[in-house]
Amino acid sequence: xxxxxxxxxxxxxxxxxxxxxxxxxxxxxxxxxxxxxxxxxxxxxxxxxxxxxxxxxxxxxxxxxxxxxxxxxxxxxxxxxxxxxxxxxxxxxxxxxxxxxxxxxxxxxxxxxxx
Amino acid sequence: xxxxxxxxxxxxxxxxxxxxxxxxxxxxxxxxxxxxxxxxxxxxxxxxxxxxxxxxxxxxxxxxxxxxxxxxxxxxxxxxxxxxxxxxxxxxxxxxxxxxxxxxxxxxxxxxxxxxx
Numbered sequence: 001x002x003x004x005x006x007x008x009x010x011x012x013x014x015x016x017x018x019x020x021x022x023x024x025x026x027x028x029x030x031x032x033x034x035x036x037x038x039x040x041x042x043x044x045x046x047x048x049x050x051x052x053x054x055x056x057x058x059x060x061x062x063x064x065x066x067x068x069x070x071x072x073x074x075x076x077x078x079x080x081x082x083x084x085x086x087x088x089x090x091x092x093x094x095x096x097x098x099x100x101x102x103x104x105x106x107x108x109x110x111x112x113x114x115x
Numbered sequence: 116x117x118x119x120x121x122x123x124x125x126x127x128x129x130x131x132x133x134x135x136x137x138x139x140x141x142x143x144x145x146x147x148x149x150x151x152x153x154x155x156x157x158x159x160x161x162x163x164x165x166x167x168x169x170x171x172x173x174x175x176x177x178x179x180x181x182x183x184x185x186x187x188x189x190x191x192x193x194x195x196x197x198x199x200x201x202x203x204x205x206x207x208x209x210x211x212x213x214x215x216x217x218x219x220x221x222x223x224x225x226x227x228x229x230x231x232x
């Protein structure tokens with residue numbers, strides 16, 4: 001059972017289109033991050049959200065954390081070919097314990113933006 | 116360099132052989148993680164080290180997998196008697212203690228791609 005469900009798994013769009021990637025869970029997270037990964041490289045952090053209802057913008061990217069801190073979305077406006085890559089959401093479970101330092105990752109969304 | 120360094124970047128081995136993968140974290144980062152990633156997929160947690168505390172080994176898939184971290188810095192992930200299903204990219208990440216306690220952000224290396232023939 002996947003703790004963080006990410007959708008869609010694949011997304012192929014034309015340059016200039018908008019898109020949204022979703023990350024959902026039945027668990028509460030104390031924080032949630034979005035990473036972007038290009039082939040042959042490790043994931044690179046894009047943003048961290050920590051407050052329910054929080055919205056963060058990074059140029060054409062808008063990130064939202066759900067009010068209940070169980071879900072998040074990534075919206076890209078006017079996608080560019082340079083946005084192509086694997087997008088991963090990752091959450092830090094609320095409550096600490098033995099999993100205190102461990103992030104749980106979604107399955108990832110492979111985005112391809114065609115010129 | 117200033118980032119997480121992993122070696123080798125690529126490793127091809129025969130089924131049944133042992134392999135060692137190395138990770139050199141960012142200087143001063145007390146937390147170190149190993150994750151495994153299959154082609155185009157999300158990351159599977161393997162093991163987590165934090166300072167001198169006992170490591171969280173809950174993600175290791177079998178007793179063929181082990182990891183150690185010497186002197187609170189460099190870590191080695193060892194896979195014994197490799198199987199074809201062990202083929203994947205093994206990613207190492209580190210984080211400073213204050214990040215671990217707060218938001219859990221990770222800084223990743225470029226990974227070691229393991230192919231078991």
